[in-house]
Amino acid sequence: MRKRVYGWALTFTRPRDPEPLPVTFDRRRVYVLPTRFGLFYAVLVATMLLGGLNYNNNPALLLALLLGGTGLASLVAAQLQLSGLAVTAIDAEPVPAGQMMLLHVHAKAVDGRVRRGLQVALDPDYEDPALLDLQPGNGQAQLLIPTSQRGWLELPRLRIATCHPLGLARAWSHVWPQTPMLVYPRPETDGPPLPEGSGEDAKARLHPSGEDPHHLRGYRHGDSRRSIAWKPSARHESLLVREYQQPAGADIVLEWHSLGGLPHETRISRLARWVDEAERDGRRYRLTLPAQPAIGPSQSPGHRHDCLRALALMPDG
């Protein structure tokens, strides 16, 4: 019940629609409310005030007023923590649906004020807030958000809040980035293995130490140890890798139409798993989807991203 009322009240807070980044917080969209401890503190100060007035005890009164003034100042200070802060960008590596996506929230504050202990959280539930500490003016927070569906993930409203300096008041502001995040399709958990490449040159792929080295190139992270040309490497004092010109026939063809009979989403899942497997195995692959040109053949993280992106953005069946 309490949560519902709170959620209803939140619909009146700014912003009410997604907005392009960067967003600078001004005082119109920074909200400040006392925390529970702040309310306790207020009661404490009020009691002191009443007691000091009643006994005409001036030191007590002065203490109460000083604490009250400090409390109010901490409200202002809490607002100052947020006011002028700019959320410059939000980005994330795409993840398969169902996994947590690590959102990088970049923020900066141009003026010299120290802003400590800002917390970023998803708007409705505020669980597991991420710390955004921008002492020198720039900073970023890393926030995990759940994903459930492939395609564009519309970001929810994010809440950037702080209880600094004294924990008496929480100042918060919402940012609702327009930037959608890409979520890859969920790969099939178990299913048929990767289809073999077609054609007679297919077997050549299996003998990387074969006879026709096309040329040597420098070692790149992820190259198989078997493809390292040890003798030339020893001469050059750096690792060299034999690169073979692969016959087109050895490429794996991931064909949408070949999976006829499967439900729409299952096809996407299976293709997504195959893309991952082909990439992992270091094989060239090509993806053909209906109503668009074939992607590839190629083999690289960029190619994998292109394929998965195309799969993620397939229209719903």
Add this chain to the structure above:
Amino acid sequence: MAERKPVVALDPHSRRWTMAAAAACVLPLLLQLPSPLGLLIGGSAVAVAALSWRKPLHALVRLLLTLALLAAVIALSGSHFGRDTGCAILAAMLAMKPAETRGVRDARSLLGFALFAPFATFLLDQGPLSLLLGLAGVALALMALLRLTDIESGIRDATKTRARFGAVTRLVLLGLPLALAAFWLFPRLATPLWGVPERTLARTGLSDEMSPGDWIDLMADDTPALRVRFFGTTPPTSQMYWRGPVLSDFDGRTWTRSRRSTGLPPAAVTRANVLWDYQVEIEPTERRQMVALELPIEAPGDSRLGHDHELFSPLPLSSLTRWRMQSSPPETFEADLAGPLQQASLALPAGSNPRTQALAARWRSDAGDDDAAIVRRAMQWIRSEFAYTLSTPLAGRHAADEFLFDQQEGFCEHFSSAFVILMRAAGIPARVVTGYVGGYRNPIGDYWLVRRSDAHAWAEVWLEGRGWVRVDPTAAVAPERIYDTLDDRRPGADSLLGRMLGGDASRLFNATDWLRQSWNQLVLGFDAERQSRMLRPLGIERLDGVRLGLLFGLAAVSALLWMAWLSRRAERQRDPVLRAWHALERRYRRIGLGREPDEPATMWAKRVAQADMGSADDLLRLSQRFSSWRYAGRDDDSARASRQLILSLRRHRPSPPHAASPGNGEHR
């Protein structure tokens, strides 16, 4: 209570800070409690904190410890439940709180309650030490709160202590205008909402009764009782008799205030042609009895004059109070003594002090009708035969007999009591008056300090035609003792520091007491009465509650506005050129031609030109200048160039379509 969030644990650093801050808050309170109580609570606090350092104590252990400590506190503070007991219980609860402090929440509530301790301290004592310690405790507590907020938001490394102190100081300074405005202007209560609980901690002071020998404690108490500032003539020290309780009932051992005269209107007085105008600051005594020089002309404020011209405040003097008074010595004082009052002023218990009675009878037969001759004879005898000392044995059944005929030495209580008994035995109405005599002039602040040790008792005898006349038998013996003319009676001379510093001690004392007096002047004595007269220098004679409230509201609103201004100013663009540029954009936004966030300045200017604005040409030039200032390399006299740019940006106003365009829009 169900906790929504998991407990955020305290790291050792924060735990140390929390405990230290709480201890600093409670320390001044413990110092004010009776020492056994203070030691007990302080000791248990240390023990509990040490025991629960690694992990919280078991709930049962906690309960038992709390109950035991509370029982001990109540047992130690006696049956009377008052402010002291309340404060002691608060301290005890605070001492137990560390036992269950696990997370940030617990630490917060510990600090919150600890903030209450300095408040409780001020209810017991408003001295500078309490004040200093209390404020230090509060500052530490706020710093600890800052640290708690840090770990709650996930910051692991602690801020430097100095940075934290700076942050807290900034906050306090930011809140200070509001606090001060409220302090001076918040309407005070002229009468309290609820009664002031008696402070049970006994402080020796003038009491309503006196039995010879019981003032020894008082005579040794060098703390201030009054501070007096004279306006105009200052009476000589030998005339500074600060009249307190008048005691005329005697039961053979103890003098008490007369029951017969209560409720009667003030006795008739004719005054000498001398007027003393002065202001008295009375340190808190928890009694309603006030003191005044000689006979006050009228009761100041809402105080009340008794029949014997004693002053009573309407409420116990629980805090420092300040009274402006006029006094003068009496020419005649109650010249017609009514029969029952005369009887009461002559009464002696049957059979007491037979030797004194016999002497008085002999003197009476010698002197005949001349009362004054008997008084003179007694004073002569005392002057020649008696000595002043503070070390006297406890009096027996016939105290006056023993004093007059055996010991012949004592201090004011013995002298005044025996003298009055002698007079009464001789048929002269007489009574004991207690109060203070003399005072020490502080040259720094030009005021007189009267200490509790200046407490004195003297006599008044009733003489035909003159009424009550003051007679001070002690002064006949040891004037230097009571009028503060001895060097060793100078304040501070007796203390350890005084002996080390020699003659400089009193100067040091003068300075510190003057500081104290100034603090009193500024803060402690500020009450409803003084508040209402606050604006007298500005010609406003009296502020009533409504006007005061309005003034307070005004001050509070302006302080809040100041805070709001601070928070607005903080988000202001720092660069003046950008600020002027944004202001210019806002002017266009108002007429619906605002720049889009992604629109370059010159593009925007072109769009404005398309909208057929009269000022478009100028805007185009300005936007080009602005762009080159912003993005092109800046040349040497960029300071001058940017100043000119700012000026032009500020001058520019959008002018409506087809208006005569004067170029740079200098019309407004």
